[in-house]
Amino acid sequence: MSNVAMRRVGLKDVARAAGVSVGTVSHVLNHPERVGTARREAVERAIEELGFVRDESARQLRAGYSSTVGLLLLDAWNPAFAEMARGVEDAAAEAGMTLLMSNSARSLERERAALKVFSEHRVAGAVVVPHDPRSQELHQVRAGGVPVVVLDRTDPRDGVVSVGVNDVLGGRLAAEHLLELGHRRLAFVGDPSLAVPVQDRFEGVRAAAAEAGVELVELDCPLSVEGGRTAGRTLAQMPVAERPTAVACAVDVVAVGLLQELPRHGVDVPGQVSVLGYDDIPLAAQLAVPLSTVARPHYAMGTAAFELLRAVVRGETPAEPHQVFAPTLVARASSAPLGATAGGE
Amino acid sequence: MSNVAMRRVGLKDVARAAGVSVGTVSHVLNHPERVGTARREAVERAIEELGFVRDESARQLRAGYSSTVGLLLLDAWNPAFAEMARGVEDAAAEAGMTLLMSNSARSLERERAALKVFSEHRVAGAVVVPHDPRSQELHQVRAGGVPVVVLDRTDPRDGVVSVGVNDVLGGRLAAEHLLELGHRRLAFVGDPSLAVPVQDRFEGVRAAAAEAGVELVELDCPLSVEGGRTAGRTLAQMPVAERPTAVACAVDVVAVGLLQELPRHGVDVPGQVSVLGYDDIPLAAQLAVPLSTVARPHYAMGTAAFELLRAVVRGETPAEPHQVFAPTLVARASSAPLGATAGGE
């Protein structure tokens, strides 16, 4: 009790205290129904008194399975990913499994390290938002026997199970919304080369614009508030006659930057420029000018990914290995018909 | 290679392939310098070819120590906590340790479960944002041999090591700022009974108000945007003569709710009511009316907690077991001198 350097209590100690064998104690822990009431209670009392805590390493080593699952995110602190993580987390908690969460912070090295940790810990499976869904590491993990569900990225080719969003459709929704409002000079702000989903959104926007025979400028910037700000300055400095009257952003955070910088340079939103985000992060509705955006069901994607993983872990091959959610348009105040306050000079 | 049900490769297989004993392979993994060059390379080649991955459970069981640390948050998706988590995470990554992250979601049951997982995994230590710093569970974990650093909560009494913020001072800063602006009817919005730090803030505000001989109303609401909204409605409906001209919020998110609801009911911010937040979440600066607030160094708190934990794990007793950061006032647009646009009916 008082001795600091006291050895940890193990099954053996409990067994001795309760006057039974170690096998019995183990059974109380794992198959209580197989043990007689009297002894079971004696064992439970001993566990309580000695403060015994089962050693998970030993358990796992012998039993050969674990109820820990890995979750690897790209950007844990990005609100959209945080929401997905919450979905995975809640689903895991409900299933009584523990989550080993990691964050690659968009660094390949950290991604590699995290995947290695997952396999070393022999996790039952992992939900991964990878840099590149066909990366070598990812496949090594799968070859190493760890089932993987890819989140927010799709690759129909190989046997990977995945949960994603039809971002091409999302891009199209965004563009069509702006076109319906009468806009004829559009811009896409973001950097398609940064990630496949962003590329898809761009693709959708581009296709819709092309079909409508409308001009589209691409303005590259980092996917951050800061990036949005610089893009905003660029936009503000364009001659009004050439300036797009509506922009679709790759992600909401970029739109936030735009919304900060445009008014500061005398460009009214949505009077002179309509701004559309992508993701529908919680903050979007709470901005000075509530942001029109394309919503993705992040939380549901998280729970779906976990459920899919559970199935794969159980050895089932899901009927629908590539679950694709549909995005929806949420019109708020940052987008308006062309010419509402127009020209505005 | 192709056989799905192939047994995992272990040390033994590597040893056989490389023509050495298992002891040697283990040495290559843990003390490469003790092994001759020729064999070391043979072993490394075999590891590579067979795709061997060390089993962490077995390693930990035998070696008796782990390089995993636990992190238990109250509210992972609250921006302030997310920022702390980022600090802990980066520090851990830098130290080459892995993080077992959990989220109690303000549920005692989940907190208990997470702590149990930590002890079962025999983590080297844990950083915990507890519900109640003197809770039974927390002490059981410590008694079980897991060193704990308490984050964002302080209890000078027992031997717990902790990192916190002087929130009494923070509350005082908030109140004094509002007093300096000439306000004489203050309100505190939030619920001091919900958490110790909130209680401290309230204490600070109350003390400063009392010293100035100024009236202070306490308005309780949940610590969420929604809570802030309801509080905003209550406030808006008060007769102007009685209504506080300045409110200090328990946390930024409540202020966000206020900022949404007050203007909607014709109450101008900061014209008729000044609003002060607490935390300085990233969003604070980006609101329609940039939020004046009391900033806390969340990221630094996270890294500090981890460093403290490392020391404790090494067996050192930190010279300064209770690290207390100082909050600072950040004046933005949501607070203004009394009567700037005043009366304003």
Add this chain to the structure above:
DNA sequence: TTGAGGTCTTGAATCGTTTCAAGCCGATGT
């Protein structure tokens, strides 16, 4: 009374590593 058929218990083997003491081997010093 005995045998069959349960239900509970138990002891021992086992999981894949680390680590320690002991062995081997070639080189060095005398």
Add this chain to the structure above:
DNA sequence: ACATCGGCTTGAAACGATTCAAGACCTCAA
């Protein structure tokens, strides 16, 4: 040529649980 020494290797004993086959005990029916 012998003793000694130091660097590499090795085999075997843990680590703390789970599990399985086998034993103990009890009850009930014949």
